Amino acid sequence: MADAINLEEALYHRGVTRRQFLKFCGLMASVLALPPRYAGTIASSLQAAPRLPLVWLEFQDCAGNTESFLRASNPTVSQIVLDLLSVNYHETIMAPAGKQAEQSLEETVKNHPKGYLAVVEGAIPMGEDGVYCTIAGRAAKDIVREVCGNALATIAVGACAWDGGLPAAAPNPTSAVGVKDAVPGITLINMPGCPMNIVNLTGVIVHYLTFKDLPATDQMGRPLFAYGQLIHNYCPRRGHFDAGRFVEEWGDTGHRLGWCLYKMGCKGPQALSNCPSVGWNDATSWPIGSSHGCVGCMSPHFWDTRTPFYERLPNVEGFGIEATADQVGLGVVAGVTAAFAAHGIISAVRGAARPIAKHESPSDQQSGERRDSPSRGSNGP
Amino acid sequence: MAKLVIDPITRIEGHLRIEAVVERGRVKEAWSSGTMFRGVEIILKGRDPRDAWVFTQRFCGVCTTVHALTSVRAVENALNITIPDNARIIRNIIDGAQHIQDHVIHFYHLHALDWVDVVSALKADPGETAALAQSISSWPKSSANYFKTVQNRVKTFVESGQLGLFANGYWGHPAYKLPPEANLLGVAHYLEALDWQREFIKIHALLGGKNPHLQTYLVGGMAIPVDPNSQIAINAQRIAQMKQWAAMARDFVEQVYIPDLLAIASFYKDWASIGGGLGNYLTYGDFPRKTIDRPEEFWIPRGVVLNKNLGAPPSVMEQERVTEYVAHSWYTYADGDDKGKHPWQGETSPRYTGPKPPYEFLDTNGKYSWLKAPRYNDTPMEVGPLARMIVSYAAGHPDVRATVNGVLQKLGVGPEALFSTLGRVAARGIETLLMTRELDRWIDELAANMARGDLSIHNGERWRPETWPREAEGWGFMEAPRGALGHWVRIKNGKIENYQAVVPSTWNGSPRDARGQPGAYEASLVDTPVADPEQPLEILRTIHSFDPCIACAVHVFNGNGRELTRIQVV
Numbered sequence: 001m002a003d004a005i006n007l008e009e010a011l012y013h014r015g016v017t018r019r020q021f022l023k024f025c026g027l028m029a030s031v032l033a034l035p036p037r038y039a040g041t042i043a044s045s046l047q048a049a050p051r052l053p054l055v056w057l058e059f060q061d062c063a064g065n066t067e068s069f070l071r072a073s074n075p076t077v078s079q080i081v082l083d084l085l086s087v088n089y090h091e092t093i094m095a096p097a098g099k100q101a102e103q104s105l106e107e108t109v110k111n112h113p114k115g116y117l118a119v120v121e122g123a124i125p126m127g128e129d130g131v132y133c134t135i136a137g138r139a140a141k142d143i144v145r146e147v148c149g150n151a152l153a154t155i156a157v158g159a160c161a162w163d164g165g166l167p168a169a170a171p172n173p174t175s176a177v178g179v180k181d182a183v184p185g186i187t188l189i190n191m192p193g194c195p196m197n198i199v200n201l202t203g204v205i206v207h208y209l210t211f212k213d214l215p216a217t218d219q220m221g222r223p224l225f226a227y228g229q230l231i232h233n234y235c236p237r238r239g240h241f242d243a244g245r246f247v248e249e250w251g252d253t254g255h256r257l258g259w260c261l262y263k264m265g266c267k268g269p270q271a272l273s274n275c276p277s278v279g280w281n282d283a284t285s286w287p288i289g290s291s292h293g294c295v296g297c298m299s300p301h302f303w304d305t306r307t308p309f310y311e312r313l314p315n316v317e318g319f320g321i322e323a324t325a326d327q328v329g330l331g332v333v334a335g336v337t338a339a340f341a342a343h344g345i346i347s348a349v350r351g352a353a354r355p356i357a358k359h360e361s362p363s364d365q366q367s368g369e370r371r372d373s374p375s376r377g378s379n380g381p
Numbered sequence: 382m383a384k385l386v387i388d389p390i391t392r393i394e395g396h397l398r399i400e401a402v403v404e405r406g407r408v409k410e411a412w413s414s415g416t417m418f419r420g421v422e423i424i425l426k427g428r429d430p431r432d433a434w435v436f437t438q439r440f441c442g443v444c445t446t447v448h449a450l451t452s453v454r455a456v457e458n459a460l461n462i463t464i465p466d467n468a469r470i471i472r473n474i475i476d477g478a479q480h481i482q483d484h485v486i487h488f489y490h491l492h493a494l495d496w497v498d499v500v501s502a503l504k505a506d507p508g509e510t511a512a513l514a515q516s517i518s519s520w521p522k523s524s525a526n527y528f529k530t531v532q533n534r535v536k537t538f539v540e541s542g543q544l545g546l547f548a549n550g551y552w553g554h555p556a557y558k559l560p561p562e563a564n565l566l567g568v569a570h571y572l573e574a575l576d577w578q579r580e581f582i583k584i585h586a587l588l589g590g591k592n593p594h595l596q597t598y599l600v601g602g603m604a605i606p607v608d609p610n611s612q613i614a615i616n617a618q619r620i621a622q623m624k625q626w627a628a629m630a631r632d633f634v635e636q637v638y639i640p641d642l643l644a645i646a647s648f649y650k651d652w653a654s655i656g657g658g659l660g661n662y663l664t665y666g667d668f669p670r671k672t673i674d675r676p677e678e679f680w681i682p683r684g685v686v687l688n689k690n691l692g693a694p695p696s697v698m699e700q701e702r703v704t705e706y707v708a709h710s711w712y713t714y715a716d717g718d719d720k721g722k723h724p725w726q727g728e729t730s731p732r733y734t735g736p737k738p739p740y741e742f743l744d745t746n747g748k749y750s751w752l753k754a755p756r757y758n759d760t761p762m763e764v765g766p767l768a769r770m771i772v773s774y775a776a777g778h779p780d781v782r783a784t785v786n787g788v789l790q791k792l793g794v795g796p797e798a799l800f801s802t803l804g805r806v807a808a809r810g811i812e813t814l815l816m817t818r819e820l821d822r823w824i825d826e827l828a829a830n831m832a833r834g835d836l837s838i839h840n841g842e843r844w845r846p847e848t849w850p851r852e853a854e855g856w857g858f859m860e861a862p863r864g865a866l867g868h869w870v871r872i873k874n875g876k877i878e879n880y881q882a883v884v885p886s887t888w889n890g891s892p893r894d895a896r897g898q899p900g901a902y903e904a905s906l907v908d909t910p911v912a913d914p915e916q917p918l919e920i921l922r923t924i925h926s927f928d929p930c931i932a933c934a935v936h937v938f939n940g941n942g943r944e945l946t947r948i949q950v951v
Contacts, residue, residue: 003550051543060419062932063394064442067593071487071579076574080535086543090861091391095494095550097921098387104549123419131733132751133417135396139738140760166421166439173420195442195593250599250839258613271624284583290590290597291613292604303436308429366493 002069024074031199031278032225040380052109052209053116055089057147059133059140060167061122063157064195072198073282085205088116091135098182102136109150117205118151120144123160123167123344124182127175135183145183153187153214154179159297169303171267180221189214190221194297199278200226220300222272231268231294232316234276237261237361255291265310266293273298384742387739388416390924391490394443396932397890399902399920400745403911408920411822411899411906412745413890415752415931416783418711418731425880429846430456430872431600433880437868438594440882440933446479446585447861448868448882448933451480451798455868456600459855463672464589465837468602468866470827471615473589473668474623476859477820478721479659481630484766484813485581485638489574489926492806495922496645497559497567500552501672503539505565507532513562516922518640522573558648584626585746587619594865602839607831620828627824629782629848631817634661635812643791646803653794656802656923658905660689663698663757663888667860668819680819681860684772685757689800695772698757700856700867703883708895709747713734721756724869724881725854726735729753752934753881754891764864764888765903765927767808771799780818784811784824803846805926846875861885886934889927902927 025039034039058066070077070093078209081087092099095183103250110117122140130139148154156179159165167176169254180188189204204223207215215223230237241260249252257355262269271294279286287294296306402409422432425436434452439447450472457464507528514523539545551557556909559567582592589595592627595874597604608614646652666676666683674910676683684695704721707714713732716718722728734748743749756762774796788807798804843849854871866887869881891900905923912919 006429007486049541051541058396060417060438061395062442064593067442067445070490070575071592072583073579076571076576082538088543088548090388090544090546092394093490094391096548097389097391099915100549100551100916101389101391109550112943125418128733130738130836131735132419132742133396134738135416137386137736137738137740142738146685163874166424169424169436171423172862173423176503194439211900230692249841250602250604250844251399251606251837251841255604256608256611256614273704278870281586282579284586285590287590287596290588290595290605292590292597292599295596303424307432309432309435310429320515326742350803378569 006007013021027074028203030363031203032207035242035356038210042210050069051084051086051110053086053088054119055105055108055116055147055151056087056091056119056121057089057144058163059120059122059124059144060174061158061160062166063092063121063277065121065161066090068195069201071203071281074199080202080205084209085117098136105147109147113150114152116151116210117306118148118154119201120148120156120161120179121158122153123164123178125167125174125176126182127173132174132176141182144179148186148188152188153189153208154183155191156180157191157196157201159192159194159302162190163301165194166303167300183296187214188221189223191226192222192298192300193273194302197226197273197275197278199281200274201204226274227272227298229272229274231271231273231275231288235268235288235290236276247332254276258291261291261293262316263312264293265308265312267296267299267302267306267309267313269313269316270306271296271298382506382833383914385911385917386742387917390921390929392494392921393929393935394441395886395929395933397929398550398743398930399906399924400743401917401920403723403914406910406912408906408909411903411920412728412743412749413752413892413900413902414743414750415890415934416750417931418751420731421645422729422880422882425877427876429875430459430870430877431844433628433870433877434600435596437880437882440884441930442932443930443935444479444483444862446475446589446595447859447866449595449598449930450476450862450865451536451857451859451868452599452600452870452884453857453860455855455860455870456872457855458673459856459870459872460600461842462601462840462843464602464840465835467607467827467830467835467838468840469669469672470823470830471603471605471607471838473823474820475585475588477816477823478582478630478666480816480862481580481634481813482578483928484580484809485574485610485634486658487569487644487809487862488806491928492925493571494568495918496552496557496649497571498552498554498564499550499568500536500539501530501557501559501561502565502568503536503561505532505561507565509731510562510565511570513644514566515776520636520640528565528569530574534566535568549813551916554916555833555920556722556918556922557913559645563644563648567641570641572728573637574633577637578627581630581633583628583869584623585712587622588615593646597827599839601841601844602837605838607827607836607838609831615831616825618910620824620831623824624821627817627821630820633919634813634817634881635836639810639814642807645790646792646807649803649949650792650794652800652922653792653798654928655909655919656805656905657689657800658907659761659763659901661688661757661760661762662771662881663764663865664695664769664772664860665700665858667858676896681769682773682778684776686768687760688772689797691771691775691796691799694774694777695775700858702758703867704756704759705856705883705887706756707748707896708754709892710750710753713746713755713867722893724867724883727879727881734942750892752887752890752892752931754842754894755888755899756894759894759896759905761891761894761898761900764863764885764886765809766812766862767805767865768809769860770808773797780815781811784815799892802923802926809928830861847864849875863928864888882933884930884933885928886927890929890931890934902929
C-alpha cells in the first residue's frame with residue numbers, strides 16, 4: 001500500500017493521474033508483446049531515480065525523426081523529457097546554444113561513462129575528412145565516435161542513421177554512412193523508417209528501463225517486436241489482394257473503395273514493419289490508410305532499391321484462391337515483362353529474383369527484402 | 382575586436398553557425414554559415430519525376446510537406462497538368478495546417494525560451510498568474526490550481542538536479558524582462574502547446590497517412606480519395622473530424638497563442654526597433670482559389686516590397702529574376718564565382734575551402750557557408766511570414782490590414798515597428814490567426830464539392846511517361862511557413878535531367894554575394910545589443926525570429942557534365 005501511495009503522490013507532482021500512467025504501462029506491454037502482468041514491472045521501473053541520461057545527435061538529417069518524437073503520445077513528449085529520461089542534449093529543442101549546448105553534451109559524456117543512451121538521427125558523411133557536416137567546428141564522424149563509443153547503447157533512428165538513407169542514395173555525393181559503419185562494434189539498435197515510428201522508439205526505451213536490457217533484434221539490429229512482420233501479411237487490404245481486386249488508376253472505383261495498391265507500386269509485400277498495427281499519430285492512419293502505396297521506407301537502401309515508387313514489385317507470390325491465375329497472374333507477368341523490357345535489364349533482375357517469404361520467421365522475411373527492384377538498373381550504364 | 386561564435390544555433394532545424402564581432406555592447410558585423418550538406422539534387426538526377434516529391438520532402442522534416450507540394454507543382458508545371466479542384470483544396474488544407482502547427486511550435490518550443498525564464502517561474506504566485514491569464518484570455522485552463530500543478534511539476538523537475546534540456550540555459554540573464562507570473566504562464570503554455578500540436582496535426586495523418594512526411598501526393602493530384610459512400614475515403618465523418626481539428630486550432634490560436642504573444646511582446650517593445658535588417662521582402666504567393674496559374678487570385682498575394690515601402694502596391698515578382706551566387710559559398714562556377722546564375726542555368730560543384738575540422742573560426746573573408754546566396758534583381762531579400770504580411774498589407778489585403786493594424790494598436794506602436802525582430806514574431810502570429818479561419822473555409826469548400834458529386838482527386842491524362850514530351854521544364858513554388866520556396870525541374874526522356882531548389886532559409890540565411898551584400902540574418906544582427914558576449918541571448922532572439930531551417934537550405938545542384946556513377950543492382 002505504501003508503495004501505491006508514493007506512486008500516486010509522485011505522479012501527482014508530475015501532473016499525471018495514476019490511471020493515465022498505468023494505461024500507458026499496459027499499452028507498452030502490448031506494443032512489446034509482453035504479458036499484461038509486466039505492466040506493473042514497467043510501472044515500478046519507470047519510477048527510478050536518477051533518470052537515465054539521453055543525448056540526441058543530429059547529423060545529415062531533416063529532423064523528421066525529431067518531429068516524430070514530438071508527436072509522442074504514450075507517454076507524451078513532455079513526460080519523456082521531464083519525467084522518464086533526462087534528455088541532456090537535443091539541438092532542436094534544448095534551451096542553450098553554442099558553447100553552453102556543447103557543455104551539456106560534454107558533461108553527459110564525461111560524467112556518465114557507459115551510463116547514457118545515445119540517439120542518432122541523420123547520416124554521417126565520411127568524405128573529405130568530414131567537412132560536409134560539422135558542429136561547433138567538429139566533424140560529425142568524430143562526434144559520433146566519441147559520444148556513441150562511450151554510451152551504454154546507441155539507437156539509430158530513421159533510415160539515414162541506419163544505412164545512410166537519403167544522403168547515401170546513389171551516387172552518395174558525400175560518402176554518407178549509417179552509425180553501424182561510422183562506429184563499428186558499439187551496442188546498437190537500428191530503427192529504420194523515414195521517419196521511425198515513435199511508438200517503437202518508446203518501446204525500446206521502456207524495454208530497457210524495465211529489463212535493463214535491449215529488446216531482441218534481427219541480424220540487422222532491428223527490434224523484432226517492430227520489424228518482425230511483413231506489412232503485406234497483415235495489411236487491412238490483404239483480402240483484396242487475395243481476391244484479385246486491385247486499384248488500376250488513381251481515383252477509380254477500386255481506389256475509392258480501398259482495394260489493393262500493389263499494381264500502383266505498393267512495396268508492402270517487401271517491407272518489414274508494424275505500421276499496420278501501431279499506425280501513425282496515435283493510430284490515426286498510416287500511408288496505405290491514405291490510399292497511397294507503401295514506399296518501403298523501412299527497407300535497406302530504399303531510395304535505391306524501392307524506386308521507382310510507382311512501378312510494381314516484380315515477384316510477389318501468394319495470390320489467393322478467389323482469383324484465378326489467369327486473372328491475376330497473367331496481369332502480373334505482363335506488367336513485369338513490360339517493365340523489364342522498358343529498362344532493358346531483364347537478365348540482371350531475373351538473376352537476383354527470389355520468391356518472398358511465405359512464413360513468418362525472421363530469416364524467411366528478410367528474403368523478402370532483397371534488392372531486386374529494377375529501379376537503379378534503369379539508371380545504370 | 383574578438384569574434385564571437387555561436388555553433389550550434391539550437392532550437393532550429395539543421396546546422397547553423399553565427400560568427401559576430403561585438404563592439405561596445407553591440408553587434409558590428411555578423412556572418413551566417415550553414416555547416417551541413419547532403420547533395421539531394423545530385424541524387425535526384427536520372428530518377429522518375431513522379432518520385433521527386435518523396436525525395437524532396439526529405440529536404441526537411443519540420444515543414445515536412447512543403448517540398449512535396451512544391452515538387453509536384455514543378456512537375457505538373459513542366460508537363461502542363463491541371464489538377465482537379467478537390468486536389469487543390471486538399472493541398473490547401475494540408476498546407477494551411479502545416480503553417481498553423483509549425484508557427485505554434487516555433488513560438489512556444491523554438492522561440493519562447495529566448496523570452497521566458499523557466500527558472501523564474503518557480504518564484505511566481507500561481508494565483509496572480511491565474512489573474513493575469515484570465516485578464517488576457519477566456520481560455521478555460523487558467524485556474525490558480527492549474528498553475529500551481531504546473532509549478533509543482535517544474536519544481537519536482539528542477540529539484541531532481543537533472544535539468545536535461547533546460548540545463549545551461551541563460552536563466553537569470555538581464556535581458557529577460559517578464560515578471561515571474563508571466564514566466565509561469567509561458568511555461569504552462571509551452572507544455573500545453575506540446576500536447577496541442579500533437580493532437581492538431583492528426584489532420585495531416587487523416588489526409589496524408591502520417592506526419593511527418595505525409596504520403597499521399599501524386600503528380601496530377603492526390604491519392605487520398607473523396608467519396609461519401611466509402612469507409613476509407615474522405616467522407617462526411619472525416620469532414621466532421623477535420624472541422625473539429627480546425628475549431629481546436631482556432632480556439633488555441635485565438636485564446637492562447639495570440640494573447641501570450643501580445644502579453645510577452647508588451648514587455649519587450651524595445652525589440653520593435655532591433656533586428657529589422659534588409660527591409661526588402663519577397664513573396665511568390667500561395668493558396669490558389671482557382672488554379673495555380675492565376676496568382677492574382679491567391680489568398681496570399683505575390684509581390685516584392687523594397688526599402689520598407691508600405692505606401693505603394695508591391696511590385697510584380699518574376700521568377701526569371703532569381704539568381705544565386707557562390708562567391709562566399711563552398712561551390713565553384715565553371716565561368717567564375719562572381720556571376721549570379723538563374724536556377725535553370727544553375728551549376729554546382731561543391732568545393733570546400735574552409736578550415737579542416739576541428740576549427741575555431743571560419744575564413745569569413747573567403748568562402749564560409751554551404752548555403753548559396755539567392756538574390757532577386759541582384760538584391761538580397763527577406764522571405765517568410767513578415768514578408769507575406771508586408772506584401773499583403775501593401776497590396777491592400779483587407780483581413781491582413783485589419784489584423785495588423787489591430788495588433789499594432791494594442792501594442793501602441795506604429796507600422797514601422799513591423800520592420801524588426803518583434804515585427805517578425807508578431808507577423809507569424811497574425812498569419813496563424815488568419816490561417817485558422819481559412820482552414821475552416823477550405824474544409825467547407827471540400828464538403829460542398831462532395832455534395833455536388835465531385836469526387837475527382839487525380840488527373841491521370843499524363844500519368845504515364847509515354848504521354849510526356851521528350852523534353853520539358855517547370856517551376857513549382859509555394860509560400861512555406863518560413864517563406865518563398867521554389868523548385869525548378871528539367872525533364873528529358875522521362876527522367877529528371879536537372880532539379881534545383883531555392884528555399885526560404887537560403888534567402889534569409891545566405892552568406893555575402895559577389896558584391897559583398899549580406900543576407901537577411903547577417904543584416905538583421907547589425908546593431909543588436911549584447912549584454913554579455915559569453916551568453917549571446919540577444920543574437921539568438923533575432924536569429925530565432927526568422928525560424929531558421931537549415932536542412933533544406935543546404936543542397937547542391939547538378940554539376941554540368943559531371944559523370945554520375947550509379948549503383949548497379951545485381
